[in-house]
Amino acid sequence: MSARTGILYLVSGPSGSGKTTLCRRLSNEDEASYAISCTTRKPRPGEENGKDYFFLSIPEFQNKIATGELLEHAEVHGNFYGTLLSEVLNKLEAGVDVVMDIDVQGAALVRESKHPIIQHSLVDIFIMPPNAEELRKRLTGRGTDSQEIIETRMRNSLDEMEHWPKYSFRIVSGSHEEDYIFFKALLHGERLRISRHI
Amino acid sequence: MSARTGILYLVSGPSGSGKTTLCRRLSNEDEASYAISCTTRKPRPGEENGKDYFFLSIPEFQNKIATGELLEHAEVHGNFYGTLLSEVLNKLEAGVDVVMDIDVQGAALVRESKHPIIQHSLVDIFIMPPNAEELRKRLTGRGTDSQEIIETRMRNSLDEMEHWPKYSFRIVSGSHEEDYIFFKALLHGERLRISRHI
Numbered sequence: 250m251s252a253r254t255g256i257l258y259l260v261s262g263p264s265g266s267g268k269t270t271l272c273r274r275l276s277n278e279d280e281a282s283y284a285i286s287c288t289t290r291k292p293r294p295g296e297e298n299g300k301d302y303f304f305l306s307i308p309e310f311q312n313k314i315a316t317g318e319l320l321e322h323a324e325v326h327g328n329f330y331g332t333l334l335s336e337v338l339n340k341l342e343a344g345v346d347v348v349m350d351i352d353v354q355g356a357a358l359v360r361e362s363k364h365p366i367i368q369h370s371l372v373d374i375f376i377m378p379p380n381a382e383e384l385r386k387r388l389t390g391r392g393t394d395s396q397e398i399i400e401t402r403m404r405n406s407l408d409e410m411e412h413w414p415k416y417s418f419r420i421v422s423g424s425h426e427e428d429y430i431f432f433k434a435l436l437h438g439e440r441l442r443i444s445r446h447i
Numbered sequence: 448m449s450a451r452t453g454i455l456y457l458v459s460g461p462s463g464s465g466k467t468t469l470c471r472r473l474s475n476e477d478e479a480s481y482a483i484s485c486t487t488r489k490p491r492p493g494e495e496n497g498k499d500y501f502f503l504s505i506p507e508f509q510n511k512i513a514t515g516e517l518l519e520h521a522e523v524h525g526n527f528y529g530t531l532l533s534e535v536l537n538k539l540e541a542g543v544d545v546v547m548d549i550d551v552q553g554a555a556l557v558r559e560s561k562h563p564i565i566q567h568s569l570v571d572i573f574i575m576p577p578n579a580e581e582l583r584k585r586l587t588g589r590g591t592d593s594q595e596i597i598e599t600r601m602r603n604s605l606d607e608m609e610h611w612p613k614y615s616f617r618i619v620s621g622s623h624e625e626d627y628i629f630f631k632a633l634l635h636g637e638r639l640r641i642s643r644h645i
Contacts, residue, residue, distance in 0.1 A: 417640060417642075418639040419639055420639055430635075434631075434635035435632075436636070437632035438616070438629075438632045438636030439636065441572065441617055441618055442616055443612065443614060443615060443616060443617045
């Protein structure tokens with residue numbers, strides 16, 4: 250196969266859609282490279298700086314916004330999250346596929362990016378839970394959050410789900426295994442797109 | 448998964464690319480329905496009318512052109528080949544994916560079709576042999592044709608290969624199994640495209 254530019258695989262979906270599991274597996278199987286996000290939230294136990302996230306202070310984060318170093322950024326639950334443009338471009342130009350696990354606001358900013366490499370590379374997909382009942386079950390199933398947090402997350406998830414028509418592709422979640430087969434097939438299919446070959 | 452319109456999977460590639468094997472397997476595995484072509488060439492031993500082709504006389508074929516019943520038609524090696532528009536539309540509207548094993552002239556006519564369902568459904572892919580040496584090996588390997596016919600087919604194949612940049616997707620043929628995995632992945636990925644869901 251001839252050389253090609255990388256795909257920017259932009260993956261959104263509410264909490265409980267299973268999108269993070271899909272993205273991690275894609276990265277673990279070396280199908281795509283995880284775009285490490287920046288965040289101002291505090292590290293959770295076991296999270297490593299530069300691996301799970303780049304953990305930044307609020308002033309550091311605001312400086313990166315000001316200097317145009319971020320491809321996208323958003324505030325979620327009181328914390329900032331964002332992605333370094335350089336982190337993504339370097340990989341795409343080297344022909345590496347990049348997977349971004351991103352909320353709907355962030356995805357909208359990436360779509361609005363005028364950078365030609367970003368525009369050329371973008372494949373956006375929305376992962377949906379099959380229905381509200383299953384979503385509630387998945388959000389409750391974690392067992393780590395209070396009922397109030399679950400209700401807030403449920404409302405946020407349902408709000409976030411309304412954004413699916415802005416995406417090019419959609420998976421309605423079935424089993425983890427099924428979802429992953431479709432998720433990977435789409436990436437493999439997009440690799441065959443002639444406009445990516447250089 | 449919600450209801451969707453079918454995909455028109457338009458597959459071209461020179462003799463020796465393996466495209467016919469790919470299309471037949473897709474059909475055999477019920478992933479897509481073969482669009483049966485019309486042709487004026489004589490049936491080969493074992494070929495059945497209405498299964499392998501609709502075998503037509505030249506006047507019958509010309510009548511179908513005149514009445515606009517053909518989605519595409521072309522003359523290849525002195526024979527006419529074509530596809531009934533109704534054959535394709537009925538399947539697409541029923542949500543069935545249609546695979547068309549078609550030469551580059553025919554594919555160009557399908558692309559030019561103004562029919563909105565055809566335009567909406569189209570996914571075109573070009574299958575290429577890895578290189579000229581391997582192509583010659585594959586064309587010779589059949590062992591059923593004279594050297595002169597092989598040379599003609601070789602020239603035709605090399606000419607046909609120049610059309611690949613008109614397609615959206617391309618597979619550079621490796622093993623049959625590898626080719627098929629990519630070929631199916633692309634179809635499965637395209638099924639997730641939101642614009643197909645109704």
